[in-house]
Amino acid sequence: MRTALRTALATALVAGVAAAPVLTAGSAFAAGTAPAPTAAASAPAKAAAPAPAKTAATAPAKAAAPTATTAPATTAPATTAPAATAPATKAPAATAPAAEAASDAEAASDADAPVRTVELDGGLTAKVHAKGTQHRYFTATVLRGTSVLGELKAGGGYGAEDTGVFSGYAVTLDAEGEVTAVEAGPEHATPVRTEKLIGGRTAKIYKLKDLDHFAELFLEGRKVGELHAAGRPAVDWEDSTEYFVLNPDGTTHNWTGTTAPLKAGFYRLVDGTILEARFNGTAIGLQTVDPATGKGSGFTYPYAGGRKVLFYGKAVVVMESTGYFSAYVPGAARQSAPQPYNMETGKVDNCLPQRIDLAIGAGTVAELTMTTKGPKAKLVTAGDDKVIAVLDRAHPSLPANAGIVARIDGAHTATPTLYAKLEGGEAKGGTYAFPSLPKGCSVEGLAPAGQAQGNGNGNGTSNGAQAQGGQTSVIPRGGVAAGAELAAEEGSGTLVAAGAGAAALTAAGLGFLAMRRRTAAVRG
Template sequence: MRHALRTALATAVVAGVALTPVVTATTALAAPSASSSAAKTTTENRYSGYPVYLAKGYVAVLRNRVSDGGPEAWIRAVNPNWQRGDDYMGRLMAKLDLGNRNATVDGLRLTLDNADGDVPLLKFNGAGESRTIMFPERRNDVDGVLVRTVPLKGGLTAMVYRYGDQHVYYGATILKGKDNEEIGHLTAGGGHALKDTKVFAGIQVTLDFQGKVTSVQDQGGGGQGPTTPVGTDLGKRKLADGTYGELWKKGAGWYVLELSAKDGKPRGSVTAGGPKGWAENGEQVGGMWVGLNNAGKVGSWLNKSGGFDAGDVEYTKGCTAYRTSGSPFDGLSLRLSNGPKGAIAEVLNAKNGTVYDTLSTADREGVLGGARVKDLEPGRPTFQMRVHGGQIPWDIVKFPKKPAKCVTTPGGKTGTGATAQTATTGVQIVPKGAVAAGAEVEGGKGGNTALVAGGAGLASVGVAGLGFAALRRRAAARR
């Protein structure tokens, strides 16, 4: 996970790094004039960013914006008694970026590392120490504009971003220590609450709808404050539609994924574990399924209203019948089987065929709440997955029937007929799952069954080349 990586990297010690001097203090670049005032907040402009103390009289101002072309470190001279929150717009001594990754300033050796990765690093060697400093998370201008950097109590810092045009709201990334450990986020304004308050490292931090950040020493039990939700911020998780969710651990086996707003509108959260005890749970968020389990695993997929792809492939192998198809979740495919081990549904990664999840009559819930095995008739299980925008929220496909002639001999071996030989194998095209099986009304209310016709997409999952010509004939016949 990105935040786990950032935390691990923040503690790394870099020793013996040989860097090529590029710019020295005697060849300093021209820079905007420095302000003598010690401002407690810094308004964003082309020369500002997140300042990190390097050594007496020097700071590195870190920027990581898409519009800048990548990570940048501006090495500036400051007051020898500089502290975080003081003005840092001193004389520019060197600039590191994608085209200039090494510099030496007054004996301080610096290099820009992993510049093309998600976690750029500034490696520093000098003044009797070596350390690795992480850049803030990369920002895209359409995602948010940095408006100020605010020092907080307890050595914390808030980087405040403004989002949106018509429905403006603010987000604050909370950083800890001189190595920029990212420990949490706050969001307020627009479609969110007017204030967001959480406790980080014993400091209660509040962000309001105008982007103002305040901090106080938290006096609540266990460092969590009397009104602050208990939990550990595990960082952001990118979702299938390009947005993010903030993952919180509230307790043992209890996780909450707070979904970021979209188009200025809040989208709620997903909870697994906790008081309700759900092993896994999910929510339909627009055209996307977002799921979470009580181990903190997060998954999301864009999903279609058409449901399972037309052109399911059915075949037998030994005494087991198989059916393969696509699924309503982009990136996942399906392999159903029915034989001596009973009805089994394997949900596969459509790109590499690895098994993402397995469901059966003994383990009926899966895919982070987005799939289930349910009997519509006694002893006739069906496989169901969530869909978006259809007449019903679940699309259905039947498991294939067991080979009719397959029997078990007194010796326990399986085969066909009295001779117990291997069952004949073959491939046939069967009607689309929801058309053949019917489509269930949510919760089976009213006892009615509706029929939903899917798209005409062709699924060739897990069985390369099987029934290809027949699939095309069937798809043509359906049009």
């Protein structure tokens, strides 16, 4: 009985030991982690089979063996494991939202954070932004006005600094977000060619980028100048005689000897192009004109205090804000300065009126114009150009009760002068010469040779702009450079004040001059 009991217990014990790994393996497949538990389950099954041989009779051990050897049968579902493990293969998809969230966070941290706006030379502006958190870097958007020229990046993975050439300036952004700009030079460019200029200088041309070229000018090996043509032509003007134009595409023009004073009126170029110059109150501009219809193309004005290059057909025109301009027609057999042109006759007329403006004191400017029919003088207030008086041959002086003295001496000579005394008391008047007509032009109605023309006050006339009792300077403004025609000259020879009688004219003149003097004293 005891032997039978021990045998039954041993058989049950062996069976229990063998069954545990099988159950464990089944549970593992159901959880979808079959690969690792499968290896673990097969090992215990093999280890459990010999155990009964050592602790129990051979027969029970053999009886238990089928239980152990059925373990592979329980792993049979492994052949269908793909279906059970499908969720495991989708695990990356399950983690995708987390990756997307990280990407969104990174994008959020990469958003622009404005840092500063920097005004640069050359009319450029740089708007600096900070980006990133772990790998912080900076961007700089470079603009001219509202036009975006490009972007720079520095810091983070973009390097210590970034430099670009914009409108002739090398702009640099560093890793700290600081922006600087200097005129671009050869160190930023690619050499293109070297040219010998008419006046003996040498021009070395460099390409900064498309439509952006740079030139260095040398004389006997010494650098004497440089030009940047960034998006628009640049010009070098040598002593009012030689011009060198560098175009944005690197082409050049070089000429000499075709400069003329820029005054209001019409001009003809050597290729037949007709130009009109007109003063707008601030500067003088140019436009082409159809000689048949008189219709213009629209006026263009020079840059303040500088030069402007204009193209009319083949003609290249350089316009100076100082009152001169020059023309060059590539390929023309003959070159010439712009010639004054008479639209009524359709012919070149070199004897057009000549004008200068002079400060004569008491806040007054004298606009002196010489024509073939004699001199004209207009006195205006400086700044607002209100007309005080107009004089000519028919009305050479103001009346005695005008309150000021102004007259043209030698009105019927080739060298007339204006005498003006605007302040009372011991103040001295001044004498001012009219400009001369161009060479070869004559003044009509001159007095017979040898006939003296007194000035009536004992003061002699002068051919210079030297005022008696002090030096008078020429004003580089308005009509000085422009030579604009005089406006309609109502009331010649009198003080001009709309809506006033003769007595009021005198009072208005004196009151105005006194006011101008007081204003000047306060501002001075």
